[in-house]
Amino acid sequence: xxxxxxxxxxxxxxxxxIDGRTLIYIDRHMVHEVTxxxxxxxxxxxxxxxxxPDLTFATMDHNVPTNNRSLxxxxxxxxxxxxxxxxxxxxxxxxxxGLDSPHQGIVHVIGPELGITLPGITMVCGDSHTSTHGxxxxxxxGIGTSDVEHxxxxxxxxxxxxxxxxIRVDGTRKNTHAITAKxxxxxxxxxxxxxGGNGTVIEYRGRAISDLSMEERMTICxxxxxxxxxxxxxxxxxxxxxxxxxxxxxxxxxxELIQDWRENLKTDENxxxxxxxxxxASEIIPQVxxxxxxxxxxxxxxxxPSPEEFAKGDASxxxxxxxxxxxxxxxxxxxxxxxxxxxxxxxxxxxxxLQDLIEASSVIKGRKVSLNVRAMVVPGSQQVKKxxxxxxxDKIFQEANFEWRESGCSMCLGMNxxxxxxxxxxxxxxxxxxxxxxxxxxxxxxxxxIMAAAAALTGHFVDVREWx
Amino acid sequence: xxxxxxxxxxxxxxxxxxxxxxxxxxHDYDEIAKxxxxxxxxxxxxxxxxxxxxxxxxxxxxxxxREHAPIALSHCGxxxxxxxxxxxxxxxxxxxxxxxxxxxxxEETYKKISDGDELEVDTQKNxxxxxxxxxxxxxxxxxEIVSKIIAAGGLFKYKPD
Numbered sequence: 119x120x121x122x123x124x125x126x127x128x129x130x131x132x133x134x135x136i137d138g139r140t141l142i143y144i145d146r147h148m149v150h151e152v153t154x155x156x157x158x159x160x161x162x163x164x165x166x167x168x169x170x171p172d173l174t175f176a177t178m179d180h181n182v183p184t185n186n187r188s189l190x191x192x193x194x195x196x197x198x199x200x201x202x203x204x205x206x207x208x209x210x211x212x213x214x215x216g217l218d219s220p221h222q223g224i225v226h227v228i229g230p231e232l233g234i235t236l237p238g239i240t241m242v243c244g245d246s247h248t249s250t251h252g253x254x255x256x257x258x259x260g261i262g263t264s265d266v267e268h269x270x271x272x273x274x275x276x277x278x279x280x281x282x283x284x285i286r287v288d289g290t291r292k293n294t295h296a297i298t299a300k301x302x303x304x305x306x307x308x309x310x311x312x313x314g315g316n317g318t319v320i321e322y323r324g325r326a327i328s329d330l331s332m333e334e335r336m337t338i339c340x341x342x343x344x345x346x347x348x349x350x351x352x353x354x355x356x357x358x359x360x361x362x363x364x365x366x367x368x369x370x371x372x373x374e375l376i377q378d379w380r381e382n383l384k385t386d387e388n389x390x391x392x393x394x395x396x397x398x399a400s401e402i403i404p405q406v407x408x409x410x411x412x413x414x415x416x417x418x419x420x421x422x423p424s425p426e427e428f429a430k431g432d433a434s435x436x437x438x439x440x441x442x443x444x445x446x447x448x449x450x451x452x453x454x455x456x457x458x459x460x461x462x463x464x465x466x467x468x469x470x471x472l473q474d475l476i477e478a479s480s481v482i483k484g485r486k487v488s489l490n491v492r493a494m495v496v497p498g499s500q501q502v503k504k505x506x507x508x509x510x511x512d513k514i515f516q517e518a519n520f521e522w523r524e525s526g527c528s529m530c531l532g533m534n535x536x537x538x539x540x541x542x543x544x545x546x547x548x549x550x551x552x553x554x555x556x557x558x559x560x561x562x563x564x565x566x567x568i569m570a571a572a573a574a575l576t577g578h579f580v581d582v583r584e585w586x
Numbered sequence: 587x588x589x590x591x592x593x594x595x596x597x598x599x600x601x602x603x604x605x606x607x608x609x610x611x612x613h614d615y616d617e618i619a620k621x622x623x624x625x626x627x628x629x630x631x632x633x634x635x636x637x638x639x640x641x642x643x644x645x646x647x648x649x650x651x652r653e654h655a656p657i658a659l660s661h662c663g664x665x666x667x668x669x670x671x672x673x674x675x676x677x678x679x680x681x682x683x684x685x686x687x688x689x690x691x692x693e694e695t696y697k698k699i700s701d702g703d704e705l706e707v708d709t710q711k712n713x714x715x716x717x718x719x720x721x722x723x724x725x726x727x728x729x730e731i732v733s734k735i736i737a738a739g740g741l742f743k744y745k746p747d
Contacts, residue, residue: 136731137734139731153652195611198611202613244651244653245650261675262682262683263683264678264679264740265679267742276741313598317674346673531607531650552625555607
């Protein structure tokens with residue numbers, strides 16, 4: 119029997135079997151300021167060194183201010199955490215893209231941008247959205263701080279072999295401007311649920327996936343974790359090879375490597391997946407989340423479902439939907455398009471790449487943000503920011519009264535000063551609508567960048583298919 | 587292990603409510619612990635006692651990979667979380683860092699246990715005894731390697747045979 123792409127990568131990286139688990143070699147390790155300090159403390163206490171500093175890359179993103187970087191950081195606790203990463207990188211010899219670096223940015227944006235992310239590799243980071251890098255046909259997974267320490271010390275990780283899950287997206291999107299990768303992945307999570315991918319590595323396949331750009335594939339893989347999957351990946355193709363070519367850390371033997379990638383990094387025709395799910399892209403329209411997990415999502419043309427409709431007989435789901443509506447201060451039966459917004463956030467490792475900003479800017483030219491809305495754009499990296507400014511996108515956003523900021527995780531997780539006030543409602547291009555995620559008492563609706571931009575202009579959700 | 591139950595009748599308790607993002611800046615474990623469960627239960631830190639158990643539904647600990655989540659619970663005195671299922675990273679973090687025991691129970695068991703019940707957990711016999719209700723439930727046994735890591739006191743103390 120043949121093997122799936124994931125199984126091939128797994129077998130290529132198996133060091134040995136231990137007590138029913140597998141020791142897996144890790145090719146690349148990204149480190150950021152929030153989940154690493156205790157790991158470095160552990161190394162110091164035990165007098166260990168970093169085994170492969172040359173395969174480890176660090177940046178600060180979660181906690182960094184997104185306003186003027188020439189000023190000192192006001193929050194002393196944040197400043198201490200950022201300083202700790204600088205000191206740790208210096209002490210252990212790890213390359214760092216610091217606050218003053220032109221390559222600083224969200225780990226999952228800069229990894230691909232710098233050619234650190236490559237097809238066929240294993241990659242980890244102390245961040246659940248590491249699944250993003252699977253867009254290149256890599257096995258990339260999020261880990262906690264103990265495992266960060268383990269990888270720093272050994273360059274290996276002990277893992278259970280996950281099951282394989284094929285998600286096929288057939289057909290083509292009816293409107294490739296208005297219907298985005300975000301709408302595809304939200305539609306998938308809506309159907310399979312937040313635990314639908316538990317214990318599996320997802321391979322996204324099918325015509326509608328092949329049609330996507332690398333940036334769009336990253337959006338899809340990024341949210342694999344929101345379906346509970348360990349990782350998500352897409353088999354590499356010519357688009358992948360073209361993207362990887364000539365970047366800062368792209369290996370010198372790139373030409374040899376692509377021969378190997380082309381021949382080997384695909385699922386064999388006779389391979390079997392443990393599980394399959396099929397969806398047709400022609401049936402997908404713009405999505406808006408209404409609840410407090412990403413599966414609580416509806417078509418923009420829908421009304422908010424009643425807890426009974428949503429739960430379909432599952433008592434705990436009904437209970438969850440009731441609590442969600444209460445937290446979100448929404449009533450069943452309200453049209454999605456009638457939901458009024460206070461804030462709009464275009465950013466995060468899900469949707470803050472150049473293509474996302476181009477798409478968002480396409481609807482705002484010559485218009486203004488609604489007077490009731492405060493809107494901000496936080497580019498995913500300093501490179502994205504620079505490229506966007508070269509295209510004049512900063513002007514388009516600023517003329518429409520969007521704030522144009524420095525790169526970082528920002529309001530995706532509410533660690534830095536970019537947070538929602540209690541009760542504020544936000545259209546957000548991020549990945550999690552959990553209670554309090556964007557600030558205590560804040561209310562998050564997950565949408566695509568173009569949907570967020572349109573919502574900023576009108577002050578409520580609109581079906582962007584009517585605009586583009 | 588014995589203690590009282592703090593029960594949440596919810597699935598998908600995510601790491602953002604277990605420890606909101608704003609506290610990820612903190613380095614001191616006891617400071618982190620003061621904000622445990624703050625997202626859905628601001629009184630948690632005041633009422634939790636050493637040795638207590640959390641009981642919840644499916645997919646406990648989903649979302650972010652922050653190890654601060656099990657750290658926060660453990661430094662409040664929580665010895666184990668009994669849930670119908672766990673999100674993978676939370677489960678791993680709990681075991682690898684030896685912070686608390688992630689104990690998988692059946693849906694019926696989750697329904698039978700009430701807030702405040704006194705429990706005894708016996709991981710040798712894979713039993714959960716409800717002292718208050720005088721009932722005994724089974725827990726899902728840990729896998730071989732998880733048992734060994736727990737017995738060793740965490741991933742770094744564990745040595746393969």
